[in-house]
Amino acid sequence: MDMICTKDLTKFYGKTRGIEHLNLTVGEGEVFGFIGPNGAGKSTTIRTLLGLIRSTSGTASVLGRDILEEHEAILQEVGYMPSEALFYSGMRVWDVIRLSAGLRQKTAACLAEARILCGRLQLDTGRRIEELSLGNRKKVSIVCAFMHRPSLCILDEPTSGLDPLMQKEFFDLIEERSREGTTFFLSSHVLSEIRRYCSRAAIIRDGSIIACGTVEELSRTNAKRVTLHDASGLIQKLPGQNIRDVRADGPSVSFLYQGDLHLLMSLLADSPFTDLTIAEPELDEIFLHYYSEKGGDLQ
Amino acid sequence: MTIFRHEMRRGRTALLVWTAGIAAMILICIMIFPEMKEQMESFSRLFASLGAFTAAFGMDRISFGDLMGFYGIECGNILGIGGALYAALLGILALSGEERNHTAEFLLTHPVSRTHVVLWKLLAAAAQIILLNAASALAAVLSAALIGEVFAWKEFLLMHLAYLLMQLEIASICFGISAFLHRGGTGIGLGLATVFYFLGLLANLSDKADFLKYITPFGYADSADIISEGGLDPALIAIGLAVSAAAIATAFYKYRKKDIAA
Numbered sequence: 075m076d077m078i079c080t081k082d083l084t085k086f087y088g089k090t091r092g093i094e095h096l097n098l099t100v101g102e103g104e105v106f107g108f109i110g111p112n113g114a115g116k117s118t119t120i121r122t123l124l125g126l127i128r129s130t131s132g133t134a135s136v137l138g139r140d141i142l143e144e145h146e147a148i149l150q151e152v153g154y155m156p157s158e159a160l161f162y163s164g165m166r167v168w169d170v171i172r173l174s175a176g177l178r179q180k181t182a183a184c185l186a187e188a189r190i191l192c193g194r195l196q197l198d199t200g201r202r203i204e205e206l207s208l209g210n211r212k213k214v215s216i217v218c219a220f221m222h223r224p225s226l227c228i229l230d231e232p233t234s235g236l237d238p239l240m241q242k243e244f245f246d247l248i249e250e251r252s253r254e255g256t257t258f259f260l261s262s263h264v265l266s267e268i269r270r271y272c273s274r275a276a277i278i279r280d281g282s283i284i285a286c287g288t289v290e291e292l293s294r295t296n297a298k299r300v301t302l303h304d305a306s307g308l309i310q311k312l313p314g315q316n317i318r319d320v321r322a323d324g325p326s327v328s329f330l331y332q333g334d335l336h337l338l339m340s341l342l343a344d345s346p347f348t349d350l351t352i353a354e355p356e357l358d359e360i361f362l363h364y365y366s367e368k369g370g371d372l373q
Numbered sequence: 374m375t376i377f378r379h380e381m382r383r384g385r386t387a388l389l390v391w392t393a394g395i396a397a398m399i400l401i402c403i404m405i406f407p408e409m410k411e412q413m414e415s416f417s418r419l420f421a422s423l424g425a426f427t428a429a430f431g432m433d434r435i436s437f438g439d440l441m442g443f444y445g446i447e448c449g450n451i452l453g454i455g456g457a458l459y460a461a462l463l464g465i466l467a468l469s470g471e472e473r474n475h476t477a478e479f480l481l482t483h484p485v486s487r488t489h490v491v492l493w494k495l496l497a498a499a500a501q502i503i504l505l506n507a508a509s510a511l512a513a514v515l516s517a518a519l520i521g522e523v524f525a526w527k528e529f530l531l532m533h534l535a536y537l538l539m540q541l542e543i544a545s546i547c548f549g550i551s552a553f554l555h556r557g558g559t560g561i562g563l564g565l566a567t568v569f570y571f572l573g574l575l576a577n578l579s580d581k582a583d584f585l586k587y588i589t590p591f592g593y594a595d596s597a598d599i600i601s602e603g604g605l606d607p608a609l610i611a612i613g614l615a616v617s618a619a620a621i622a623t624a625f626y627k628y629r630k631k632d633i634a635a
Contacts, residue, residue, distance in 0.1 A: 087632075117635060124482050127632040149484040156482075158635075160475040162383065176375035177483035218479075 075138045077102055077226050077257040078123065082132035085118050092118035094281040095132065100259055100274075105252050107268035107275035107289070108261040115281040116261040117157065120230050124154055137226060150178070153219035157231040157261075159211035161203045167192075167214055168199035174218040188221040194243060208235035216244065220251070227251070229260040233267060245271055265354065297332035299355045305347035312341060330355060376480075376490060380497030384463070392505050395455040396512035402447045403516035406440060413438035429574045431597020440517065441525045445532060445596030452509050452536050453573075453594060457566040459505060460540035463498045464547025465562030468628060469554035477633045487629045491552075495621065498544050506537045528600045535605055539594035542617045543569065549620030552627040555634040587612060 078100040085092035093115040100106045110116050121127045123136055125145040134141045136148045161170045171192075175184035192199050197213045206214070212235050219227055227248075233241050248258055248271065262268055268275050269289055276286040285292060297318070302308060303326045309317070316333040326349075331338055342350065413436075427433050430450070435442035468491070471477035480490065510533045517524055547562045554561075573591025575582045586592025586609060593609035 121633075121635065126478060126481055128630060146484045146486055149482060152482075154482040156478050158475060158478075161479060162476050163474070164383070173375065173379055174479075174483065176378075177480075177485055179375075179484075 075102060076100065076135070077104070078106075078134070078136055078259060080119075080123075080132065080134040083119070083122060083129055083134050084131045085115075085122055085127060086130045091115075091281045092127075093122070093278075096278075096281065096283060098276055098283060098286070100257065103252070103255055103257055104274055105248065105258040105272045106260070107272035108259060108278065109263070109265065109268055109275055110261075110278035111263075114278045116278060117230055118281075119278070120154075120228055120259075120261065124149070124152070124228065151225045153222065153224035153227040155212075155215045155219040155227070155229040155232050157234070159208070159215040159235075161211065161214060163202075163204045165203050166199070167197065167201050167203065167206070170203060170214060171199065171217055171221070175221065178222050180222060184221045187223065188217050191217045191220055191247075194247070195240065209237060209240065212236055213240070216247075220247065224256065226257045226259065229258065231261055231263065233262070233264065297330040297355055298335070299328065299351075299353045300331045300338070301326060301328040301351040301353075302342075302347045303349035305345055305350075308341065308345040308347065311345070312338070374493070376485070376493035377497050377500075380494055381500065384497065384501050387459075387462075388501050388505060391455065391459045392508045395451060395505070395509050398451045398455070399448050399509060399512050400516045402451065403440075403444070403513065403520060403522075406443050406522070407520050409443060410438055425578055429577050431577060431595060434597040434601045440522045441528050441600055444513065444517075444524065444529075445600045448513060449532065449536070449594075449596035452506070452533075453539070453591065454566075454570055456502070456505060456509070456536060456540045457543050457570060457591075458563060460498075460502050460544040461547045461562035461566035462559065463501060464544035465551050465554075465558045465565075467494045467498055467548050468551040468624070469557050470551075472555050472634045473557035475635075478635070481633060487631075488625060491625050491628050495548060495624070498548065499541060502540050502544055503537065506533060506540065509533075525600075528603065531603075531605055532596050532599050535594040535599055535610075538610065538613060539590040542590040542613045545617035545620040549623040549627075552624040552631065590616075 076099050078098060080096050080098045083096040083098075084094050096115070096119060098119070108116055108119070118127070122129050123134060123141055125141055125148070128142070137151055139148050141148065162173075165173075171188045172181075172185065175181045175188065178184055191197075192213075195213045195216060197210065197217065201210070203211070203214075212232070216232070219229065233244065236244060245267075252258060260268075260272070272289050274286070274288050275292055276283050277292070278284070305327065309320065309327055309329065312329075312331070313333070316331055316337075318330045318332070320327065320329040322328075421427055421433065430446055435445055466473075471480055481487070510529075513529075514524065543566055547558075547565065550561060550565075551558065569589040569591055572585045572589035573595065576585035576589065576592055577595070577597075586595070590613050593606050593613060599605060
């Protein structure tokens with residue numbers, strides 16, 4: 075059974091595009107990454123799947139159930155972590171967790187699990203919501219999204235605000251639950267996260283999926299951003315089809331390199347330069363890459 | 374039921390503050406009454422000669438000199454304005470407040486239907502308004518006992534019933550509007566309650582403005598009419614109930630399909 079399946083899902087806010095003819099399939103047990111710049115439609119997709127907003131056209135099912143017809147049955151088995159973790163002010167952390175458990179009507183089991191999660195995340199349940207930092211509010215979100223042991227977790231930019239140790243604890247949790255069979259759908263800006271933890275991913279841009287596949291497939295074509303300082307002449311020696319987006323800034327030159335890295339290294343070894351950086355390209359550059367590949371006329 | 378408990382807990386402080394405020398004003402008002410009664414003669418003459426104002430507040434129909442008349446005019450205004458503002462705030466923020474504070478996303482991603490959310494929020498608002506009115510009425514009875522007076526029970530109960538219905542109608546109208554808003558609407562709620570109050574005053578001022586009592590819920594919550602007639606106006610009450618029902622139906626219909634703002 076597909077955990078998430080959308081067919082030509084479209085959402086317009088009046089005349090503004092949210093998503094357009096979005097087709098996406100997430101299988102059972104996957105850790106699925108959903109990447110895209112701000113405003114690409116990540117949250118619109120998630121909010122439509124959860125029934126917070128109604129699609130303009132197209133259909134979608136979650137856990138094999140139609141998102142419009144069986145909205146409550148879906149939410150029973152879905153854990154959701156919003157990108158902005160905001161709760162009722164004036165309440166204490168534990169009150170929020172108890173409210174969430176009460177709304178799920180499996181209070182005792184949820185609260186037992188919540189206690190374990192709070193311990194793991196080092197979340198002080200006696201604190202007031204308005205005193206919490208973004209990171210701590212995120213932890214409350216994690217507890218609320220995980221405590222009922224959902225079969226699908228939808229996480230919208232989950233790691234923003236979490237410190238590196240907590241991010242690790244969080245991804246450990248995802249890996250454990252993933253081994254137990256939970257499916258994860260997580261949106262992110264952070265490519266390294268997706269690359270490291272996700273089995274498959276989709277890239278969304280301007281409201282449509284522009285690439286979808288296993289993370290290996292998506293990153294295999296990835297270029298490197300090479301920046302050289304005081305390296306006159308080297309750029310001419312590199313094979314033209316391997317470099318793109320050359321930017322000169324005073325004495326330094328930067329370009330996207332795609333192809334055999336050994337060739338690059340051997341050329342670099344014979345060239346003069348004072349400084350060198352080889353980095354993963356920015357998210358946008360990967361989009362540029364996908365654009366140039368899928369739609370050459372857009373360049 | 375979880376939503377109802379949650380709403381009641383969240384509204385507790387506001388309910389206590391508004392109730393304490395209104396009850397204290399009623400207490401102070403009733404404490405003044407014995408002095409008023411003594412000077413009834415001169416006061417009545419004075420108040421009867423204020424022209425338009427006398428009519429606006431209904432002082433041409435009931436006497437300031439007996440407790441029920443005094444209570445109807447003075448406390449009617451306190452409970453009328455205070456209760457109406459409180460009811461308007463409760464109604465207007467019930468659904469839109471969740472979006473303003475970005476908590477709608479939390480609430481509505483739990484397995485609860487929109488209909489369920491609207492129903493329990495509505496019941497919680499009604500319960501809070503009923504509590505405020507019950508406490509205010511109790512405060513009035515106790516205050517009257519303090520000065521050794523007793524209300525005319527029939528008129529007292531009818532008046533409080535009318536005020537309760539008026540507040541429930543205002544809350545329902547605001548609740549209906551709330552289903553359309555994305556960013557709170559405190560101004561709309563308070564404005565609407567105030568406009569209704571002044572329409573009620575205008576309706577008393579002139580026969581030409583009499584039709585206004587069909588528009589404002591203050592039309593049937595008019596102490597002077599209730600005390601002098603000894604009953605409520607069934608036609609006005611029916612209109613009020615119909616408007617309330619329509620507003621509530623609108624809230625259910627709209628909220629079921631509403632796009633929740635991020």
